[in-house]
Amino acid sequence: MRINQLLTKARAVIRKPDARGEDLLWAIWDNAHTSDGAKLSTQWQEIALRGGNRGASADRDLDAMMQLFQSAQRFSERFPLSGAQAFIREVSAEVIAGDVITAQGVRPDCVEILTVHAAKGREWELVAVAGLQEGMWPNLRQRSSLLGAERLVERERHGNLARSELDVIAAGALLEDERRLLHVATTRARHSLFVTCVSYEDDQPSQFFEEITDAILNKSSEELDQYSSPRPITTPALIADLRSALSGPQAKDAASIIKALSDAGIHSADPQSWTGVAQLSTTEPIVDPTKAVPISPSSAENFTECGMKWFLEKSGGTDGDSIAQVLGSAIHAFAALMVQEEGITESILVEKLKNSWNLIDPQEGWVSKGSQDKAIAMISRFMKYHIKHERDVVGVELKFDVTVGKARIIGTVDRLEVDSAGSLFVIDFKTSKDPITYEKVKENLQLKSYQIAVTEGGFKAHHASTTSSGAALVYLGHDIQKISSREQEPIDIGAARTQIEGIAQSMGAAQFVAATNKRCKECPVKSSCPIKVEGRTVIE
Structure with missing residues (x-):
């Protein structure tokens, strides 16, 4: 009866034309009940909090549900027009490797690729253990479950220690677990054992690899013979080898092969498709030197963080x-x-x-x-x-357009207020969660631009004053009861004008500098950035 009701609710969701995979999961998860009539989600949570073997199992089940919801959300983001049924088909088509009690269809004459856990209790004449890389094996990253049961265990074992001390203890325990796992892997071989790792750029042999080479060969990894991996049997790899040969003694032969491949319709062999071959379309500044450069208050702040990012995003390098x-x-x-x-x-x-x-x-x-x-x-x-608020409101969503030397500052203020002395104060509402520091707000270019707009008469249509009493960022997304705000006192207008003019001059130039900053991790144009690995092809 309960299963039938659950399926009925699920079918109702699937019938909706705009239903997504996470909607279907939620309908099932939120309506799933145990034989006692209790919500399954509530019962798992209670069991997980009680601890013990059953608690650990419930903790893992909750983790699995979180992963399933995240998979559904990722699927919807990748395929926004797909429905819940498409997600079901996607999950149904996945092959999830797992240990089984009995091997099915195992041939005695083939190479078996399996996890260390799956290899327990079995032996082979020859075993290859790959991937003894630093950071991979041993993997000392803290494992974390939904409710953090493993941290509670360590605190129960070692008392009320500081979090940093508990992390050190946990890392030591993880190292021993990884060592025991390696012991299982290396003892599966009856006759021959291969242990491999990669030494290239950031990839280095792990301490386990060093321990094995020292114990068996009395050598370090640096003293061992190293082997270069053969070129992959792919068209891009072949073209890459041929292009490398163009600067060597076999340049003529390589060029003739590349030409033959290009004539045969292999696009990647056409030199015109190679990054960096085409000439620059222009070396002229993006803004006529005789004209003012349009600049918005927010773009001034973004430009100082990374000129390259600003230019690429301005030119269409952003998502919707x-x-x-x-x-x-x-x-x-x-x-x-x-x-x-x-x-x-x-x-x-x-x-x-x-x-x-x-x-x-x-x-x-x-x-x-x-x-x-x-x-x-x-x-x-x-x-x-x-x-x-104590000041009177002059207006909201007020546009302004002022010119300061080379800079034409165009924007809109969320709210313009006037104090008892007749000076104007600009409010900018932020829906982000984390306020900037009090030190950074003093130099915030967005607020400086607003204050310049006040003194340049940008709001004369709404109020006669050209005196600024400051500006503020008011954070509506900060998750506390008290309103968080960051106020900028009245600024040195002359210095601010010079700063904005300099930024405008750089914005209208022909070249833009890429700079590392805290936003690099989520930058949408990393694949075109010459100082990031993702964008290395831009300059190589």
């Missing part, structure tokens, strides 16, 4: 707006409504948000619900700021 970006725009619009329309209350804004949520996040399920809850919390924090 993410849900977070769309949500940010929506929160700004709702914040503007509070000033633009009379009688707007928090409940009305929340209702408007819920009614338009499908436009912000078209997906359904627990992930979307969590994002909506965060958005509602942002509206609540905005209302707190709106009620408590």
Whole structure:
């Protein structure tokens, strides 16, 4: 009966044209009950918290469910127009390797490739143990489960030690586990044993490999004979070898083979397809030196982090707006409504948000619900700021366009306020979670640009004042009850003008510098960056 009800709910989700894999999983997971009528998710959580063998098993089951949800989310991101049934077919088609009690269809005359655990209790005349690389075997990265049961075990064993000390103890235990695993692997051989590793750039032999060579051969890995891997039997590898030979004594032969391959229609053999062969289309600056360079307040900050990233993104090297970006725009619009329309209350804004949520996040399920809850919390924090602010509101979403030397600063301020002395103060609402430091806000170029706009008369259509009393970033996404803000005091306008003019000059140039910074990890244009491994082909 329970299974039938569960399948009925699942079928109802599948019938929805916009249903995704995670929606189907949630419908099943949220409605799965045990024979006692308790929610399966609740029962697993309670068992996991009790510990013991059953607790560890429940912990692993919860981990597996988390992985399944993450797989469904990744599938939806890769194939946004696919439905829940497509995800089911994808999972059904996967082959998941696992230990079995009895071998099925094992031939005695073939090479077996298996894990160390699967090899326990068996022996072969010849065994090859590969991958004794530093960081791979031994793998000393901390294993972490959903509820962190392994850390609780170490704390129970060793008392109330500091987290760093517990991590050292855990690493020692992991090393011994990895050593025992290696012992199992190397003792599977009756007659011959091959142990291999790679020594190339960042890949180095592990301490286990060094211990084996020292114990058996009385040598270090550096004293052993090294063998170069043969070229892969692929077209790109062949072309790469031939291109390398173009600078050697066999250059003529290599060139003739490349030409023959190109004439035969092999695209990668055509020199015009090789990166770096084509001449630069132009060496002229991207902006006419006699004209002003358009610059937005936010782009000034981005340009100083990495000029290359700014240029590539400006030229189309970005994905479409993410849900977070769309949500940010929506929160700004709702914040503007509070000033633009009379009688707007928090409940009305929340209702408007819920009614338009499908436009912000078209997906359904627990992930979307969590994002909506965060958005509602942002509206609540905005209302707190709106009620408590002391300055009068001049306007919201006000555009400005001012020219400072070579720079034409164009932008929009979220909110312009005026204090009792008649000076203007700019507010910029942020939906990100982590505020910048108090030191960084002093040099924040976005806020400096806003203050320059005030002094240059960028808001004269709304207020006569050209005196700035400062600017602030107000963080609506910061997960605390108190409103987090970072204020920038009135700045030295002359120095700020010079700084912005210099940035504009560089933005209009013909060359842009790539710089390493904290955003490199999630940079969308890494594959074109000459200082990153992913973009190495740009210069090689």
